[in-house]
Amino acid sequence: MLVQSEVVHCYEELASSISLMLVLARAKEWGRLPELESRCSALVDKLKLIEPQEALDATQVEMVLRLIDRIRVEQAEVSGLIKPQIDDLLGRMGHLHQQKNLGKAYGPTH
Template identity: 60%
Template sequence: MSTTETPDSQAVPVRHEVVRCYSELASTMSLMASLARAKEWERLPELEARCAAVVDRLKAIGTVSLDAVQLEQVRNLIDCIHSDQEEVCELVKPQLESLMAKMGQLQKRSELGKAYGTPY
């Protein structure tokens, strides 16, 4: 540390990184909600992976004291993230249930085919 740097001045870039990470999570979750509303499921796994990478980055940063403005920004971003995440879950859940039902039907057909020699 140079004589002009203080521990607090080193924390400033980290604080900005924390806010940037939450901002990226919020924008990604918003995009996921838009895609889920449009039933464009194919991009969701890629965006989920992006969210996981950002969460990993936040974990790597660790605990950081934010100033009042940054703390308010992060709180607002977290509210948006939670809201969009709930919407995505509600929209994806019926799709997963449908997929599971179809997989169950295919499994039964396969078992019947093996038991009775009928190819399916």
């Protein structure tokens, strides 16, 4: 029986989480993305600890490289889908800040 590498398992979990983030971002379902981003961050932190301590065989290295490539491609697409939403949010926040400053200077608007 083959024992699965913890490193490979973490990369599989990371790839799965990024894939789900991509599905949600394509559907414009932004609410679960922060939870998944936290999960991804925790997996990356775990990998930083365990990866240097575990030797992978050639098959495992190939699997990890395929997963990393998938993660990279899907993460880039997620970022591309999220960026316009963040830009819009920042624009709205800037507008609200400007209104607040005008309200302080000239009194509340009606």
